[in-house]
Amino acid sequence: MTPERFEKLKNTLSRRQPDLRVLTDHVHKPHNIAAIVRTCDAMGVAHLHMVWPHDQFGRFSKTASGSDRWVTVHPHQTSVEAIELQKQQGRKVIAAHFSDRAIDFRDYDYTQPTTLLLGQELFGVSDESADMCDEHVVIPMQGMVESFNVSVAAAIILSEAQRQRDAAGMYDKLSLNPEEYEKTLFQWAHP
């Protein structure tokens, strides 16, 4: 490893936002998952929680290998368990979801500890998951189709989160705790 490469690893880790996370709720198409993992990395999202039918998890690991090297993926067997974990760890859970109580995605304050929940390609966010979320956000649609591709919706919302956190200077100070920083640096530097 060159010194430049090692600097890049450290610089990337110093910009990670451990209190901004993504939770995919039964999103299952490998190319969508791969695009979401890649977007997480590029937005400084270090942790991706995935509710994924148990027997298919191996299939994902294969497809996303490479892009998932930089993002820690946490598999969960149920949405309830995954959402409750976010709350226990002090993060609000916001669903990207059309509902009567949904607000425009630009009106949410993403500098708060937040997990963004994304729904399944065909069926969207389940009623049970939606009920458990603190907030629902929507991206306004100007056309005939009813929704964006899920990886596209994730990117549009995370881009706004990144903008807000950047404006608040949150990428300029270390947010990972020293232990996670050292552990991840070691893993990245010794693959």
Added chain:
Amino acid sequence: MTPERFEKLKNTLSRRQPDLRVLTDHVHKPHNIAAIVRTCDAMGVAHLHMVWPHDQFGRFSKTASGSDRWVTVHPHQTSVEAIELQKQQGRKVIAAHFSDRAIDFRDYDYTQPTTLLLGQELFGVSDESADMCDEHVVIPMQGMVESFNVSVAAAIILSEAQRQRDAAGMYDKLSLNPEEYEKTLFQWAHP
């Protein structure tokens, strides 16, 4: 067709932005193309120009059928031809492209007549295309991966364009000329 549906068609057409376009420069994966078409519709982009190897065009038409009903796709055989057409029609061409002259994508004024050019999945924007473009824009990357998926990059940039145009009231006044409005309404209402 119900009266509500007819109203929706008219309402959508009245929000179309014919002077905001997308040009895909050899983007070729069907799921990327499909996501881009869908994002165009949802952002009010009525025209998508595609440089596509001639013999593969049929394959795309098949894959995207459905989402491409609401967006007019213009196939082109060469990038030069496609870019020159944009300029002849009075639009600036901006490439989503890393280069020495690239600016942050949020610093471009998208209320101008503009075509956003997107590069190929593996090789990006060619030197020839990049040279012909009026401006290069980049989305800042906070992580280890070097680029976003192309449909994700398109969505992030178009979302900023939509925000600017919305703030300028451009979705509240009819932009299609009466001829295109009537022609498209007829096509949409009589599939």
